[in-house]
Amino acid sequence: MFAAEFEYHRPKTVAEAVKLLRKVKGSRPLAGGHSLLPAMKLRLASPAALIDISRIAELSGIKSTKDGLKIGAMTTHAAIAASAVVRKHCPVLAETAGIIGDLQVRNRGTIGGSVAHADPGADYPTILLLLDARFTAVNGKERQIAAEKFFVDLFTTSLKHGELLSSVTIPSMSSGASAVYLKHRHPASSFAVVGVAALVQVKKGKCADVRIAIGGVTVTPVRAKAAEKLLTGQAPTPENIARAADAVSDAIENPLGDPYASGEFRVHLASVMTKRALIQVTG
Amino acid sequence: MVERMVDLLARELKMDPVDVRRKNLIPPFMDGYQVATGLTYDTGNYEGALAKALEMAGYEKLRKQQKEMRAKGEYLGIGLCTYAEICGLGPSQVAGAVGFGGGLWESAIVRFHPSGKVNVMVGISPHGQGEETTFAQIVANELGVGVDDVEITHGDTEKTPMGWGTYGSRGTAVGSGALMGAIAKIKDKAKTLTAHLLEASVDDIEYADGKFFVKGSPSKSKSIQDVALMANVAWNMPKGLEPGLEASSFFDPPNFVYPFGAHIAVVKVDAETGEIALQRYIAVDDCGKVINPMIVAGQIHGGIAQGIGQALWEEAVYDDDGQLLSGSMMDYAVPKAAFFPKFELAMTETLTTVNPLGVKGIGETGTIASTPAVYNAVADALAPLGVKTINMPLTPERVWRAIREARS
Incomplete structure (x- = not known):
């Protein structure tokens, strides 16, 4: 066509x-x-x-600043996956970038393009929501948008007409925090049927800074706040983790479904994958 | 269907699926075996292929490993498929009897040029299976010329003789019969001419490795290229023999051919998510005489991938209004190389008596065996959970629902 x-x-x-x-x-x-x-x-x-905008040099590149990692909107997935700076300061982002689509997609696709498109099956929105990323929009002057406010609806962001997304800033992770992104890949498209990102800082045997983001299940990625709260201040025991994972469904309204995976199954996967992600980051 | 039924029977009888199969396999036969449905299988050694596959898989060890894993709540499955396939269609008489609108023979023309090069025109027209190479190897081997001296022409109907198509794993099984017929005619004529040139009796001329020689005195010989040159210039032809060295042949096989084999799939099923991880795939196939092992392996690889695609991923989904929902490659999951473990392949060679080279077809064996082998493996993995049947493709959601249903 x-x-x-x-x-x-x-x-x-x-x-x-x-x-x-x-x-x-x-x-x-x-x-x-x-x-x-x-x-x-x-x-x-x-x-x-x-x-x-592919020839605008100032739009691509990765910098480590005092505010965290600043990644130009036109930086490709492959560049982020391979970046030593990203691997050092935010390994989970490099790992996520490395499993997007396939090699050809990673060589062409960009972080700005992915988040501005806001596909529910994309991987970046989920991980960036987890990491409390900030999006910089330009239209004469600059505007900062928090991840929680950026993804509005299916394929819809809070970018206004005439605004160009110029960069994404990822604040430094708290010391000792560990994060992971798990993906149930669609066998045809490689999109995330469900993507679960989890971050936990274990301090003196207790979970602090617990964050769980779920993608693919709803029109935009969501933070599973109830589950986060259940685990915060608790020891990362299998029972506590299971209880938190069970609460993931509280965060999900109107789950998406398609011929490959129904909404009900996606919610189930989100819960199981959250459990596994939490075990991984606290283990 | 049959392979699923055999496994269900094994479960019902509390027998190992291998033992049920062994009890029911036809013992080895080398010259025809008439089955209850009336067909006569050509040749077979089904137990041989099964034994080899079990040995490669380390079957006993796998069963032990499965038991240990089950104790830990992990679900390993071992699935078998022993198959015999009907292909190499087939006697044209059968085509007529069943109302098929055509014949089922094949044809070939072999033209030996004065330069020593050989042109071959075949009715069979491969479209990626590699028979250009297979046929060139046959000609090179039979006529003692280099494989580079053979040019195969196919698919250009202005030049090639009639053919009926490369389907039903019949390209080499039937096509090589026509090719061997033409080669035999070429050799016969060359022999007659050699006898004349060497002033010997035709009955005393023998052929080996591209040379015609007088029986008992191999120094009195002519290379096939020399004979081809002499035939093409026709300076000294015996009376009644036409110039040139060219032959045309048609081959109508007296029966179908019946390749067979045994495949074993090993899977691990994640009972929480319904995901299936293919761990190993062992395939032992018997397509009679193997001419080009790499081409044969390639056909098996592709077939296995396609068959597993049917078992695990591929599905045309329609909504209630008849709208195709899996209408793009973003929705319809075609198997990709990264989905598979390394296939472990082996061959046994039980020659057929149906055609001169003893070759059977190999184009479909993988698709026939791999769907039930993988399905049986998944069913075997989930047996302790009480799961019996899941509709294909075995998507994670379907597997998850089947487990949930069996548990409730």
Whole structure:
């Protein structure tokens, strides 16, 4: 299938890109193109113009700052997976990036493109929600958006029209905290049918800073707050972990289902995978 | 179906599925075995293939390991499939009798050029199975020329003779029969010409390794290339013999061929998530004479992958209005190489009497055996939980629901 007709622009700077996004009616930024282009070919999306931001050098790269890791929106999954800086400061992010899609997808796909597309089966939204990431949007001036506020609905973020996502900042993890991302991969698409991210800091035998994020089950990833609360301050015993994992379903409303996995099964997987993730990070 | 029934019977009788199969396998036979349904199987050694597969798998050890794992709440499953397949279609007379709108023979033309190169035109038209290579090897081996001196032409109907297609694992099983017929004619004519050139009797001419020679005095000989040159220039032909060295042949097999084998799948089922991990896959196949082991292995590999795809992943899902829901490659799970362990392959060679080379088909054995082998393995893994039947494909959700149902 061929995409409908569209204009094509390739700005060299963020300022130029923002200007084009504002000026050209019906325009959308084009990042790695691994979600938008197939959608256009299936005529599920027909933007009047594409603003190709792949040549904007200032949009890619990984920096370790005092606020944490700052990752340019156009940084590819492969670059994040292989980055020594990411592996040192936030290994779980590198591990997650390394299991997205397949090699071709990881070489083209970008962190900004993935989160701005906000596919419920994507891996980054879940892990970034877990890590309390902040998203920087540009439109003349910069705006910071917290992960909890960023993912609004199915394929919908709180980015406004004319705003360009420029970077993602991941605050440093508390010392001694351990995190993991587990994925039940769809056998055809490789998307996460369920993705569970968990982070726990074990202090003097008790769980502190307990975070659990569930992706793939609902239109946006969610934090399993009730489960987090149940484990906080408790020893990471099998019983306590099982109790927390059982409470994961409290966080899930209107689970998604498809011919591969029903909503009921996804909720079940989310609970089992949470249990396993918690065992892994506290073990 | 049959392989599932055998396993269910074994469970009912509290017997090992291997023993049920051993009791029911036809003993080895080398010249026809008429089965109850009326067909006559060509040749078979089913116990031989099963024994080899069990040995490769370390069956007894696996059963022991399974017992130990079950005690820990882990579910290892061992699944068998012993199959015999009907293929190499087939006598044209049968085609007529069953109302098939065509014949089932194959044809080949072999043309020996004065340069010593050989052109072969075949009715069989492979589309990726590799018979161009298999056929070139046969010609090279039979006529004593280099494999690079053979050119196979197929699929161009302006040049090639009639053929009926490479389906039903019949490409080599039937196609090589036609090829061997043409090769025999070439050799006969070359022999007649050699006898004339060497002033000997035709009955005294023998052939070996690309040379025709007089029986008892191998120094009096002609290479096949020399004979081909002499035939093509026709300076000195015996009376009544046409110039050129070319032959055409049609082969209508007297019976089907019946390849067979034994496959064993080892899986581990995660009883909490319903996920199935393929741990090992052992395949022992017998397609009669093996001409190109790599091509044969390639066919088996592809077949196993396709068959397991049916057991575990592939499904056309429709909604109530008839709309196809698994209509894209993002939804329809085609098996990928990364889904599989390394296949452990071995062959036994029980030649058929149906065609000159003793070859049977290999195109479908993997698909036939792997679906039930993997299904049986999953059912075997879940036997202690009381699970008997799950609809294919065995997706994690279906497995999970079956376990939940059996437990309640």
